Amino acid sequence: MCGIVGYHGHRKPKDIILDGLKTLEYRGYDSAGVAIFDHGQVKRIRAEGKLSKLESQLQSLDFDGRTGIGHTRWATHGTPSERNAHPHTVDGISIVHNGIIENYLEIRDYLLAMGRKISSDTDSELVAHLIAMEVPKTKDLLGAILNIIPKLEGAYSIVVIWDQKADEIVSFKSGPPLILGIGEKEHIIASDIQAIVPYTKNIIYLEDHEIAQIKGQHYTIYNSKGEVLKKPIVEMHWTVDRARKQGYPHFMLKEIYEQPRTVAAVVKPFISLDTETLDFSNLQKNSTIPDLESELQKLERLVIIGCGTSYYAGLTAEYFIEKIAQIPVEVELASEFRYRNPFLPKNTMVLFISQSGETADTVAALRKVKDMGFYTMSLCNVPHSTIDREAHVRMYMNCDAEVGVASTKAFTASIAFLNIFSLYLGKLKNKVNVAAEKSHVRDVMDLPAQMEKALSYADFFKDHAESLKTFKGFLFIGRGVSYPIALEGALKLKEITYLHSEGYAAGEMKHGPIALVDNKMCVIAIAPKDELFEKTISNVEELNARGANIVSLGTGQNEKLKRLSQQGYLALPDAHWSLTPILSVIPLQLMAYHLSNSLGYDVDQPRNLAKSVTVE
Numbered sequence: 001m002c003g004i005v006g007y008h009g010h011r012k013p014k015d016i017i018l019d020g021l022k023t024l025e026y027r028g029y030d031s032a033g034v035a036i037f038d039h040g041q042v043k044r045i046r047a048e049g050k051l052s053k054l055e056s057q058l059q060s061l062d063f064d065g066r067t068g069i070g071h072t073r074w075a076t077h078g079t080p081s082e083r084n085a086h087p088h089t090v091d092g093i094s095i096v097h098n099g100i101i102e103n104y105l106e107i108r109d110y111l112l113a114m115g116r117k118i119s120s121d122t123d124s125e126l127v128a129h130l131i132a133m134e135v136p137k138t139k140d141l142l143g144a145i146l147n148i149i150p151k152l153e154g155a156y157s158i159v160v161i162w163d164q165k166a167d168e169i170v171s172f173k174s175g176p177p178l179i180l181g182i183g184e185k186e187h188i189i190a191s192d193i194q195a196i197v198p199y200t201k202n203i204i205y206l207e208d209h210e211i212a213q214i215k216g217q218h219y220t221i222y223n224s225k226g227e228v229l230k231k232p233i234v235e236m237h238w239t240v241d242r243a244r245k246q247g248y249p250h251f252m253l254k255e256i257y258e259q260p261r262t263v264a265a266v267v268k269p270f271i272s273l274d275t276e277t278l279d280f281s282n283l284q285k286n287s288t289i290p291d292l293e294s295e296l297q298k299l300e301r302l303v304i305i306g307c308g309t310s311y312y313a314g315l316t317a318e319y320f321i322e323k324i325a326q327i328p329v330e331v332e333l334a335s336e337f338r339y340r341n342p343f344l345p346k347n348t349m350v351l352f353i354s355q356s357g358e359t360a361d362t363v364a365a366l367r368k369v370k371d372m373g374f375y376t377m378s379l380c381n382v383p384h385s386t387i388d389r390e391a392h393v394r395m396y397m398n399c400d401a402e403v404g405v406a407s408t409k410a411f412t413a414s415i416a417f418l419n420i421f422s423l424y425l426g427k428l429k430n431k432v433n434v435a436a437e438k439s440h441v442r443d444v445m446d447l448p449a450q451m452e453k454a455l456s457y458a459d460f461f462k463d464h465a466e467s468l469k470t471f472k473g474f475l476f477i478g479r480g481v482s483y484p485i486a487l488e489g490a491l492k493l494k495e496i497t498y499l500h501s502e503g504y505a506a507g508e509m510k511h512g513p514i515a516l517v518d519n520k521m522c523v524i525a526i527a528p529k530d531e532l533f534e535k536t537i538s539n540v541e542e543l544n545a546r547g548a549n550i551v552s553l554g555t556g557q558n559e560k561l562k563r564l565s566q567q568g569y570l571a572l573p574d575a576h577w578s579l580t581p582i583l584s585v586i587p588l589q590l591m592a593y594h595l596s597n598s599l600g601y602d603v604d605q606p607r608n609l610a611k612s613v614t615v616e
Contacts, residue, residue: 002086002098003029003072004178005195006159006169008214009186013037013068014058016188020195021051021070025605029072030080034058035087035094035161037065042094042163046085067166069159071096077104078121088125091132092163097124098176098191102154127158135162141170142213146226149209155360159189165215172211177358177386180204180212180219182233187214193236193382194401204231205384234384250603252404252496256589257455260448262399262409263416263582267444269398270420276438276445280424286394289375297428300347304331305365309407309491310353310414315484317418320578324432325425334361338368351377355402355410357385366390379417381410395421404604406495408589411488412451412582419578420444443576447583450573454586457570461591464568465598468591471522471549474501476588477509478526479536485526485581489588496596496606506539519547524588525565528572528580529555540564551591553584 003024007016013036021032032054033046043063047054051072071086077100078084087094101107104123111118111129118125130151134144141162155175162168171178171189181188181196181203188196189212196203204221206212210229211222221229248254272279284292302321304314314331321329332342334352338361344350350369354362357380366387369376378391381399388394397413423440426432432440461468474493476486487503494501504513506525517523523543527536537560544550544564552565555574562569572583596603 002074002096002191003195004069004096004098004157004159004189004191005071006069006096006161006171006189006214007186008067008167008169009183009188010066011186012063013066014061014063016199017068017070018051018055018058019198020188020190021072023194024072024190024192025051029074031073031075031082031085032071033073033085033087034068034070035089035096036063036068037161037163037166038063039065040166042089042092042161044087044089044094046082046087048080048082048085065166067161067169069094069096069161069169076100077123084120084122086124088120088122088128090125090128093128093132093135093160094163095124095128095131095158095160097127097156097158099156100154101126101152101156103152104154107151127152127156131160135164141165141168142211142222142226145170145172145211146222146224149224157191167216169214170211171206172209173206174208175360175363178206178212180206180214180221182219185217187219189214197236201236202233203236204233205389250404250593250597252406252408252593252603255402255404255409256586256593258399259409259412259586260451260455262397262413263451264448266396266398266413266417267420270424271441271445273445276441277434278420278424278427278437278441283393283395288392292393293428295349295375296425298347299327299349299425299429301328301330301345301349303344303348303350304329304353305334305337305350305362306331306353307334307359307361309411309488310355310359310362312484312488312491313353313411313414313418314351315487316415316481316581317422319481319484320419320422321425324422324578325429326431327425327429332365334359334365338365344369344372344374349375349377351379352387352391353379353414354385354387355381355397355407357382357387359387363387363390379414381413405606405609406492406592406603408492412585415582416444416447422578440576443579447575447579450575450579450583451586453573454583455590457587458590458594460568460570461587461594465594468522468551468567469497469499469595469598472500472520473516474499474522474524475509475513475516475548476501476503476524476526477506477536477539477543478503478584479506479532479539480530481578481581482526482528482532482536482584485584485588486524488585489524489526489591492589492592493595495609496592496601496603497599498601498607499595506536509539510542514542514546517543517546517548519549521548522567523548523550524591525550525552525561526584527552527554527561528577528584529558529574530577530580537561537564553587555580
């Protein structure tokens, strides 16, 4: 969500901070600001709207200091406006904050009773007041922060500077990520690795209730009691180029076209090309469970937890795992699971899916499951993220940085991994013989080439965008493993076009949703040639009879489906039933992209959304 960058070193902070905030634009934001030392004082500049507005205000300004902080805000408390933008400055204390202070009303009442003047609608400013009230007593920024941390409830990452200490930054967290980059005579503190990698590969991930103090050319990590901690330095191998558009007009389009490569990358470590069989021997290296294979053999139930697109990836995997491995699967929304009193039977494992590895609800659900005494697995795209660090078994999407807010390649990478993981579980359970394994692996190896064919439908949606955007709404339908793809297709469309769209199990249309159908409604039918194809065709015919305008996705040149599809029929390559979701979702991503682009919207940064949702 909010982006944080802080810098102290030998370079000019303005450029470092602005460049860092630009790399974090993908997270979503509505205002931005900086606070940088200049002639012994802190100068603060803020702007509502895009970062370019802040940049234009800073263009003519020069700062002689070498310390500063910057922020892009995604509104939680208070409307998007300059007065609510960060940094917040109170009596020489300037802070930037990601997260939510849950007891802000109690703190606000306390501050007002103390005669403090509050100038914004945010919960963040209140933290600056608390620190400003402490520093006259402690004469020390770190001491003041140690005193106020017990007063804060909620999820927060906070970075602070004080106008009395031009060479010091103090940061602390409980929830949203903070990363300390350690360079040559310089340090960067940021909420995302992408703001750090241009300057250093050496980083420290702050854990909850830890405090990082940058002072001069040195740094120190403390716990919440003020005791010094020794933290390992992690060397990252990311490059700046990984997050550039490489000639594409938008990151989302680039990431859609990267999917054949990313699917190949996620399955490659687990396939033996010589024998055309699976090789999951490396999984034990990423596990703290002493004998992981033995535990998986005893597995009697798998629970999958995620949010949004990750949740839909879990729903898709439910079909693979139950049919191939014959293990019962439950898929849960993290935001609901964390507040239930779930019953998990013996020999249950729980898999958490999160592209960022920092999704607040998913982190909370993970900790809940660990407290219940069950083994946890993670599937993330960001190594060393919170979920990745805390899970017992760590698995990866392996699809490089995904910048577009609307997830594409992380979704297909998740499905591809879970597909072969289901085959692995089936082997361990003696539900898959060698012949079936080899056949399935060959199908997976062929998948990237088939995905290239699915990408050819970009021109179809580019050409039809003008007519498609005139419909009053869109219904995405599918059966079986295509049902979660209908949900994901509808989500993509609403995320970046703001057009009304819903995903339904095709067999449920006649139980209510069919009342919405007339000649102003567009239906996208996902109907690959599988055991439920004839059932789906019957549902499409029901909709066709009621005047729906139908776009359909099928296998090969299916004349029956083509005849029912007035708005167009897209022929997908023939593939193993469990791989059709990946082929089907690509045209739906292209549809959402081209409609959004035709409508003139910001494809990569849709309104009200954030890439990494680190608050409830």
